[in-house]
Amino acid sequence: MPFRPSESLPRCGVVDLGSNSVRLVVFEGLGRNPTTIFNEKAVLRLGKGLEETGHLNQDGVEQAITVIHRYHAVARAMGASPFEILATAAVRDAVNGPAFVADLRARMPGVPITVLSGSQEAEFSADGLLCGIPDADGILADIGGGSLEVVRLDNGRRGASQTLRLGVIRLSDRARGDIAVARELAEADMARVPWLADGAERDLFLVGGAWRALARIHIARSGYPLNIVHQYTIGRDQAREFVTAIEGMTPRMLEKLKGAPKRRIGDLPYAAVALRRLLRVTNARRVVFSASGLREGWFMRGLTDEVRAQDPLLVAARELTAQYGRDPALPPFLMEWTAPLFPGESDAAHRLRLAACWLSDIGSHDHPEFRAEQAFLRVLRQPGIGIDHPSRAFLAITLALRYEAAVDADFLRPARRLLEPAVARRAEILGMALRLAFTLSAGTPDLLGGTSLVVRGPRLVLQLHEDSGVFAGESVVRRLDRLAEAIGLQAEPQSAVARAAE
DSSP: OOOOOOTTSOEEEEEEEOSSEEEEEEEESSSSSOEEEEEEEEEOOTTTTHHHHSSOOHHHHHHHHHHHHHHHHHHHHTTEEEEEEEEOHHHHHSTTHHHHHHHHHHHSTTOOEEEOOHHHHHHHHHHHHHHHSTTOOEEEEEEOSSOEEEEEEETTEEEEEEEESOOHHHHHHHTTTOHHHHHHHHHHHHHTOGGGGGGTTSEEEEESHHHHHHHHHHHHHHTOSOOOOTTOEEEHHHHHHHHHHHHTOOHHHHHTSTTOOGGGTTTHHHHHHHHHHHHHHHOOSEEEEOSOOHHHHHHHTTSOHHHHTSOHHHHHHHHHHHHHOSOTTHHHHHHHHHGGGSTTOOHHHHHHHHHHHHHTTTTTTSOTTTHHHHHHHHHHTOTTOSOOHHHHHHHHHHHHHHTTOOTTOGGGHHHHTTSOHHHHHHHHHHHHHHHHHHHHHTTOHHHHTTEEEEEETTEEEEEEETTSSOOOOHHHHHHHHHHHHHHTOEEEEEEEEOOOOO
């Protein structure tokens, strides 16, 4: 009997039927951040030989029918509704694409099968990118097996788009396996999109499995401390040097690269060719890899405008608080309580402090010996949050210090590598302040409301109001001293301060 999801956590499923692979993703819930509960891929290479024959790869067609039948069964068993199949470049361009779709429809009556146009595919990809990186500004490039979609993005708004015949399989077939010819084809095709030059000194956002494979290789080669592709960012020169090296490698050399997926080996040089040409024509300042794309864009179409407009980081923080915290009324009080320590903070710093206050109690139900490290890892590795890697590190270090991890704890070192020293210091100060707040209040707004922090010249004053039920015991004094020292001030607890008249 199929699973019946609750009304509060409905499920939906989408099949991405691409030129290289077919993938089923089942999402749970209708929140701002897509929650993936099932993800399975099969590499079928439907588009192999399309450039020469005009037809879908027959072996891939036969396998696709079997795989998609399984995916339909999985979706039904998991209670995923709606369930839809999205076909992209190979199916829309192949002579036998309509017959293939008709066969699928006959085998799965009632299942929506949409063959996306190039512009529709670009729109879905852009919506998916903006799901994970809401304020993206620059050029989006989504590479598949059959096509490359490029989209202009202006501070989170989708602009002009173009579909190019530069997917990794199609580019290889067009070039007949000659990398030099592939370079010429990529350069000529991109030259017909003049607005790509508008990416100068902005970001180049990369979506698609072939480019995620390049990101994994680069992460492994560079010893990067966080093995997460989403929002992995490298500079223009570093990216150019890397893809130039990949272009020139033989299959045997590529196979030896740490992190290189074996089923992507043949695609990597062509993905590198396309990226190198994009870097040249856009003159982008950075490359930003995204794990969100077409499938997440499909999911976002099912949300209300109000939900889509929400801040994904703050939504995720509130959801974690609801799941692991003790009192969802506390975070706004923590924001007000810690504000005197951070005068003149930027909007971005304010947002991170707000997220930290919401996350500050998510270790309350963990084993006390492991709360600091558990909270640290929960934040650092949380999927689907709309923040970059340094912001992840900031929040993770803040949470670890809130649970009284040592400032020089070994498990903090990888995250510290992602932060400038001044930013890491800010995380430490905020973490120590939150620790003091919880020591005073036991995680309750009522008790915290009986205290306040004030900076008076060289002194950090902790005010304890009359009849608040809070006193400056040994642990409070110790933590106040540590906080004041971190800021460069002298600690001063003041007990029995009268409340201002209401």
